[in-house]
Amino acid sequence: MKQVKLPKAPLQVINVGLEKFSEDLKNLDVQVIHVDWQPPAGGNTKLAELLSKLGM
Amino acid sequence: MEKITQANEEAVRRMLDGDPVLVDVIPAVEAIPTMGEQTILHSGPPIEWAHMCGPMRGAVTGIAVFEGWAPDLETAATLAESGEFSFHPNHNFDAVGPMTGLTTPSQPVLVVENRTFGNRAYCTINEGLGKVMRFGGNDEEVLNRLAWLRDILGPAMGVALRDMGGLPLKSLIARGLTMGDEMHQRNVACSSLTLRELAPAMARTAKDNNVLAEALAFMGGNDQFFLNIAMALGKALMDPVRNIDGSSVVTAMCRNGTDFGIRVSGTGDKWFVAPVEMPEGLYFPGFTENDANPDIGDSTIVETIGLGGFAMGASPAVAGFVGAGSASEAGNFTRTMAEITVGENPEWTIPAMDYLGVPTGIDIRLVVSSGLTPTINTGIAHKEPGVGQVGAGVVRAPVACFEQALVSFAESVGVV
Numbered sequence: 001m002k003q004v005k006l007p008k009a010p011l012q013v014i015n016v017g018l019e020k021f022s023e024d025l026k027n028l029d030v031q032v033i034h035v036d037w038q039p040p041a042g043g044n045t046k047l048a049e050l051l052s053k054l055g056m
Numbered sequence: 057m058e059k060i061t062q063a064n065e066e067a068v069r070r071m072l073d074g075d076p077v078l079v080d081v082i083p084a085v086e087a088i089p090t091m092g093e094q095t096i097l098h099s100g101p102p103i104e105w106a107h108m109c110g111p112m113r114g115a116v117t118g119i120a121v122f123e124g125w126a127p128d129l130e131t132a133a134t135l136a137e138s139g140e141f142s143f144h145p146n147h148n149f150d151a152v153g154p155m156t157g158l159t160t161p162s163q164p165v166l167v168v169e170n171r172t173f174g175n176r177a178y179c180t181i182n183e184g185l186g187k188v189m190r191f192g193g194n195d196e197e198v199l200n201r202l203a204w205l206r207d208i209l210g211p212a213m214g215v216a217l218r219d220m221g222g223l224p225l226k227s228l229i230a231r232g233l234t235m236g237d238e239m240h241q242r243n244v245a246c247s248s249l250t251l252r253e254l255a256p257a258m259a260r261t262a263k264d265n266n267v268l269a270e271a272l273a274f275m276g277g278n279d280q281f282f283l284n285i286a287m288a289l290g291k292a293l294m295d296p297v298r299n300i301d302g303s304s305v306v307t308a309m310c311r312n313g314t315d316f317g318i319r320v321s322g323t324g325d326k327w328f329v330a331p332v333e334m335p336e337g338l339y340f341p342g343f344t345e346n347d348a349n350p351d352i353g354d355s356t357i358v359e360t361i362g363l364g365g366f367a368m369g370a371s372p373a374v375a376g377f378v379g380a381g382s383a384s385e386a387g388n389f390t391r392t393m394a395e396i397t398v399g400e401n402p403e404w405t406i407p408a409m410d411y412l413g414v415p416t417g418i419d420i421r422l423v424v425s426s427g428l429t430p431t432i433n434t435g436i437a438h439k440e441p442g443v444g445q446v447g448a449g450v451v452r453a454p455v456a457c458f459e460q461a462l463v464s465f466a467e468s469v470g471v472v
Contacts, residue, residue: 040425047424047459053471054304054462055057056421 060421060469063302067321068399068417070300071361074293075171078285079222081214083206085161087178088149094125095142099157099354100312101327102145105136109313111192111349114441115156116141118194122202123160129194147308147319150295151178152287152354155190155437156313163202164210168225168288170296177291181205181213182284184274185445190353192441212271216257223253225289226403229363232282233414234407238371239286240355240364241378241433241448246282251275283355290357299324304465305398306418309360309430309453313352313437318457320420323464330456335436337449338379349439351451356432362401362414365431365450366393370406370414378433378448389431390415396422396430420465423458 013032015022022034040056041047084091091097096116108116117132120141126132135141146153153159158180165178183201187193217223228249235245255272262268275281294307303321310317316332319325332351339345358364368375369390372383380389390406393415400413423429429452436447466472 038427041459042427042455044459047462050462050466050471051421051425053057054421054466054469055060056425 057469059302060304063300063322064305064398064417064419067297067300067303067305070173070296071293071416072401072403073172074226074296076168076225076289076292077171077222078166078217078225078288079169080167080217081164081181081210082167083161083210084151084159084163084165084178084180087165087167087176088151088159091144091149091159091161092142094140095144095160096120097144097146097149097151097153097157097159098312099146099153099155099352100310101315101317101329102143103312103314104143105139105141107314109349109352110439110441111352111437112156112313114192114194115158115189118189118198119158119160121194122199123162145310145312146354147291147310148325149178150176150291152291152310152357153180153190154182154284154287154355155353155435156192157354158189162206164206164214166285166288168285168292169222170292173296175292175295177288177295179284179288179291181210182278182281184278185280187442187444191437191444193444194442198442208267209271209274212258212262212267213254215261216254219261220254220257223250225285228253229286229289230404233367233370233404236371236373237282238364238367238374238433240283240358241435242279242371242374243282243286244279246286247275247279250282250285283358286363287355287357290361290363293361294357297321302469304420306360306420309356309418309432310354311351311356313349316351316454316457318453318461320461320465322468323461326464328457328461328464330454330460333451333454335434335447335449335451336379337434337436337447338377339436339447340445343438343446347438347443347446349437351432351434352437353434355434356430356453359430359432360418362397362404362416365389365433366397367404367406367414368431368433369409369412372408374433378450380433380450392428393431395426396428420458420461423455424462427455429453429455429458
């Protein structure tokens with residue numbers, strides 16, 4: 001597997017979804033912005049399909 | 057789905073066009089003649105004695121004694137268990153009630169008329185703080201206060217309101233928002249404004265100065281006096297929004313201490329019910345969350361019209377009172393609720409948020425899609441009857457109600 005090199009400049013992270021990841025980064029003094037996001041209907045595919053048919 | 061968009065626009069139009077006026081205070085049996093013998097209207101969706109929580113049972117036994125249906129509390133409980141009383145939601149009879157929310161024939165009810173649509177809605181008078189029936193209180197002190205409301209304050213308010221031709225409420229709410237009320241857990245401004253408007257008419261129509269002084273002191277000594285007026289107003293505004301074909305806007309949210317229920321315009325008067333949640337908040341000295349009863353009351357009609365938790369940004373003081381964070385974070389609650397509503401109310405604005413209108417018209421599609429459920433500011437009742445309020449907090453409406461409603465709504469518009 002190819003190894004990805006992290007940039008040398010200080011990391012600035014946008015964290016999407018699980019907030020715990022952003023908290024861990026904050027504890028490591030990494031600059032992070034958390035985006036509060038979840039899949040439509042919390043990932044319930046049946047409801048997400050209904051929502052789609054209802055114009056969402 | 058253009059049909060849904062148009063139906064929801066119509067729903068919000070009716071909410072905004074409403075003209076609620078407090079017009080009278082009359083006995084419930086006159087306001088709701090269809091309620092029947094030995095009938096007890098309660099908060100929340102339908103529930104029977106066997107599933108009622110402690111405060112609700114305490115209130116039921118107390119009100120049965122108050123109405124003369126039982127000689128004492130023990131007999132009242134036996135009669136309730138044997139099915140002697142008929143239990144129905146307030147919402148089925150154009151009414152709402154705070155906490156246990158009991159409405160029975162002889163109790164006086166505030167009458168709010170929506171002059172745009174001609175409908176009326178009812179709510180009992182706020183009893184004040186401490187040991188009260190809405191928290192399950194049922195001793196002599198509680199019943200004596202109910203008798204005073206029935207015999208003295210109710211008639212005094214009624215004659216005064218008729219004398220002055222009613223009290224318009226839309227502009228009063230607008231002023232209250234600019235004075236720091238959100239109309240659920242903070243009503244000090246609107247209570248004061250109401251007293252200021254009513255006092256001259258009550259003085260004009262009073263027959264006894266001592267009785268007048270007692271009535272004014274009771275109203276002025278209760279910061280939450282306006283809550284019940286706001287609730288009747290909410291019901292009067294939302295009832296014309298019912299039964300709009302294709303509308304996914306919520307017309308009622310309420311709790312009975314056991315279940316949380318919602319109604320949606322496009323699905324008529326069908327209830328969508330899920331177990332009620334426990335509020336998170338701050339407790340008065342000497343009480344903890346172990347003392348608390350799960351969420352209860354019809355007062356969520358206030359959030360249904362865009363006030364309460366939806367207007368948290370207008371009331372930083374409440375954010376602290378209910379343990380919802382710092383004053384500067386209060387606006388976040390309002391912004392979040394704007395993500396699950398169809399529009400905003402241009403007449404009810406929040407100065408501290410650059411005159412943002414309160415979020416109006418909860419769309420079940422937006423709730424289910426985002427997972428953001430309505431934020432409700434609430435009082436917390438002790439789980440044992442008669443103790444009273446033990447704290448205040450924030451509670452979320454359970455998403456399961458909205459998921460059930462979405463499936464039923466989809467069927468109603470031919471989507472499966």
